[in-house]
Amino acid sequence: MEKRSSLFHGLPFPTTPVLEPPSCCYSGWRENVDPQKIAFLLRKQWTLYSVTPMYKFSYGNLKEYSRLLSAFVAAEKQKGLAVEVGNDLGIKVTLSTLLGLKGTDQDQVAVLVQIASRSQLPFENAENKVVWSGWFCCISGDDLLESVPEDFTCLSLFLANGAESYTAIVGSWFQKTFDCYFSRLTISPLNLAWMAAMWTGCKVDSHMAATELVFSVPCIPQSLDISYAIHSEDAKALWDTVQKTPGEVTQEEVNLFMDCLYSHFHRHFKIHLSATRLVKVSTSIASAHCDGNIKVLD
Amino acid sequence: MDETVAEYIRRTVLKIPRCQIMEMLTMWEFLSKTQLQTINVHQLKERISQAVVELCEVITSIVNDQIVSNSHNFVFTISGIFSCITGEETDSFNLADFKYKFKRSLRSALKNVTINFREYEDNAIWIRIAWGTQYTKPNQYKATYVVYHSQTPYVFISSLRSSIPLLCQALVHASNYHDIHEMELRSRCIDSLKDIVFKRYSQTFQTYHPRPLQERNVAPEKVDPRIIQENKREKERIQSVNQEIFGEGLQPKIEFAQYKLETMFKGEPEMDILTEKEPFRCVVKFSSPHLLEALKSLAPAGMADAPLSPLLTCIPQKARNYFKIKERKGILSASCLGP
Numbered sequence: 001m002e003k004r005s006s007l008f009h010g011l012p013f014p015t016t017p018v019l020e021p022p023s024c025c026y027s028g029w030r031e032n033v034d035p036q037k038i039a040f041l042l043r044k045q046w047t048l049y050s051v052t053p054m055y056k057f058s059y060g061n062l063k064e065y066s067r068l069l070s071a072f073v074a075a076e077k078q079k080g081l082a083v084e085v086g087n088d089l090g091i092k093v094t095l096s097t098l099l100g101l102k103g104t105d106q107d108q109v110a111v112l113v114q115i116a117s118r119s120q121l122p123f124e125n126a127e128n129k130v131v132w133s134g135w136f137c138c139i140s141g142d143d144l145l146e147s148v149p150e151d152f153t154c155l156s157l158f159l160a161n162g163a164e165s166y167t168a169i170v171g172s173w174f175q176k177t178f179d180c181y182f183s184r185l186t187i188s189p190l191n192l193a194w195m196a197a198m199w200t201g202c203k204v205d206s207h208m209a210a211t212e213l214v215f216s217v218p219c220i221p222q223s224l225d226i227s228y229a230i231h232s233e234d235a236k237a238l239w240d241t242v243q244k245t246p247g248e249v250t251q252e253e254v255n256l257f258m259d260c261l262y263s264h265f266h267r268h269f270k271i272h273l274s275a276t277r278l279v280k281v282s283t284s285i286a287s288a289h290c291d292g293n294i295k296v297l298d
Numbered sequence: 299m300d301e302t303v304a305e306y307i308r309r310t311v312l313k314i315p316r317c318q319i320m321e322m323l324t325m326w327e328f329l330s331k332t333q334l335q336t337i338n339v340h341q342l343k344e345r346i347s348q349a350v351v352e353l354c355e356v357i358t359s360i361v362n363d364q365i366v367s368n369s370h371n372f373v374f375t376i377s378g379i380f381s382c383i384t385g386e387e388t389d390s391f392n393l394a395d396f397k398y399k400f401k402r403s404l405r406s407a408l409k410n411v412t413i414n415f416r417e418y419e420d421n422a423i424w425i426r427i428a429w430g431t432q433y434t435k436p437n438q439y440k441a442t443y444v445v446y447h448s449q450t451p452y453v454f455i456s457s458l459r460s461s462i463p464l465l466c467q468a469l470v471h472a473s474n475y476h477d478i479h480e481m482e483l484r485s486r487c488i489d490s491l492k493d494i495v496f497k498r499y500s501q502t503f504q505t506y507h508p509r510p511l512q513e514r515n516v517a518p519e520k521v522d523p524r525i526i527q528e529n530k531r532e533k534e535r536i537q538s539v540n541q542e543i544f545g546e547g548l549q550p551k552i553e554f555a556q557y558k559l560e561t562m563f564k565g566e567p568e569m570d571i572l573t574e575k576e577p578f579r580c581v582v583k584f585s586s587p588h589l590l591e592a593l594k595s596l597a598p599a600g601m602a603d604a605p606l607s608p609l610l611t612c613i614p615q616k617a618r619n620y621f622k623i624k625e626r627k628g629i630l631s632a633s634c635l636g637p
Binding site for chain 2: 230
């Protein structure tokens with residue numbers, strides 16, 4: 001396979017895909033999605049990676065990729081083990097598409113990779129249990145999609161759940177096979193603030209957990225963490241007064257929302273939260289950590 | 299000997315690293331020198347622990363007392379947190395009387411309970427209680443520890459559980475106090491709690507001169523004149539204010555503080571927001587390996603105003619780190635209402 005990585009050295013590929021406001025993203029996701037199919041995505045912690053465009057990835061070859069990847073994973077897992085050749089560890093990898101999980105219609109269809117392992121114990125049911133999941137999806141970045149040459153598939157976000165060793169193996173296979181590159185995605189405080197505002201504004205039917213923001217204070221000898229949890233109804237009430245147009249979120253509104261929270265805090269404690277670092281955001285919808293971990297609850 | 303106690307000793311010995319076993323057994327002081335000599339530390343650990351248990355069989359009564367001491371020697375990470383309880387007193391203290399009354403009170407309510415006492419030099423009485431139920435033996439692994447300084451009206455209790463009312467009742471009865479109530483002060487470090495309630499930290503006093511006195515005859519520092527210190531005055535002001543509030547010495551070590559806020563939301567005047575009649579409910583938690591030192595360093599680092607809010611600085615004086623703040627009519631409430 002020819003190497004095409006040099007093509008991307010000049011391009012200003014975003015290392016942190018900008019997450020679009022919820023309106024188009026969320027409503028798009030929720031309408032087309034079969035709730036049963038994506039139920040497995042919920043209540044799991046996903047680690048985020050940024051992926052460069054993949055060369056000569058074809059949706060038609062998913063079965064072939066499953067076979068190749070299965071063999072690769074089995075081989076990697078057996079490295080260093082004194083195991084007879086041909087001994088089946090019962091690992092099976094499947095690649096499939098996840099319909100409906102796209103931001104806009106132009107986006108590529110999401111791809112799901114799952115590693116299932118057959119139980120080693122003789123008396124247990126020989127059912128395959130999923131031990132690791134990862135999925136690629138396309139974050140709508142219209143500008144980038146236009147500039148991507150043919151033969152390249154742009155699935156720029158990868159989410160992994162499961163053992164780190166499996167993530168490394170799957171990642172290296174994709175990197176070798178499609179000449180792409182995976183890198184850990186960190187979430188900036190700016191994006192975390194967006195998530196806090198957006199998720200607070202979402203209406204949830206079931207019991208609403210508090211909106212919690214966790215700040216880490218830098219530059220002092222002893223580490224200090226501040227957790228600021230606001231009652232969900234009160235946080236939503238505040239956001240509703242800030243947000244002017246339903247279905248649309250602007251940077252100014254997010255800033256105002258955060259500034260309100262900061263000033264309420266300052267009034268009591270005389271501490272400037274704006275000088276600290278927002279590291280984690282948690283609501284009843286989802287939670288996100290700056291290290292690049294997210295968990296969707298609803 | 300009780301088999302759960304035997305098992306407990308066996309497991310405890312197994313946990314000790316081989317090189318420290320002899321040292322530990324000597325420290326426990328309930329096996330004599332000759333008995334210690336019979337133990338071969340080079341055999342399998344299971345055999346060692348079994349040998350210890352067998353030797354202990356002989357001295358059943360003393361073993362019970364020593365369980366308290368061994369748990370103290372082991373990196374006493376009191377799993378759980380100590381909570382301060384205070385009471386109102388009457389007369390002088392009699393140790394034997396206290397022990398008797400305490401045991402009797404607790405045993406009358408609960409048959410299955412193991413109680414051990416241990417006294418230390420600084421008038422501290424350590425009580426170890428392993429709780430059981432009507433049908434089960436006491437669970438030796440989840441014991442509650444109580445530290446009582448007989449000369450003070452304070453009791454420190456680890457791992458709060460549902461058996462607290464029984465425990466408090468026994469304490470009140472045994473110590474001849476009228477009443478006992480829980481303080482809103484918790485920490486992993488019992489010495490810090492003691493420092494706070496016994497006022498052993500360096501306290502601050504109001505200074506008459508707000509500015510430090512000028513020193514005379516000080517040789518000027520040889521500093522490059524091109525270097526200018528920005529905001530020198532402001533920095534000095536912050537330092538002196540900080541010093542006034544926090545004092546000179548090391549702060550008592552606490553790990554967290556929690557504030558339940560139920561005040562009205564009031565943003566800046568230009569924020570035309572949320573003129574609700576309902577309070578803006580939030581819970582703020584501060585956590586740090588050494589919270590007070592971290593708070594002290596905030597203003598000099600530029601992340602907080604000096605003086606820092608009294609809500610934070612009152613922690614040692616008020617001896618509490620759990621607060622509920624409600625709105626006071628008109629003015630911002632810096633007072634802490636009761637639990």
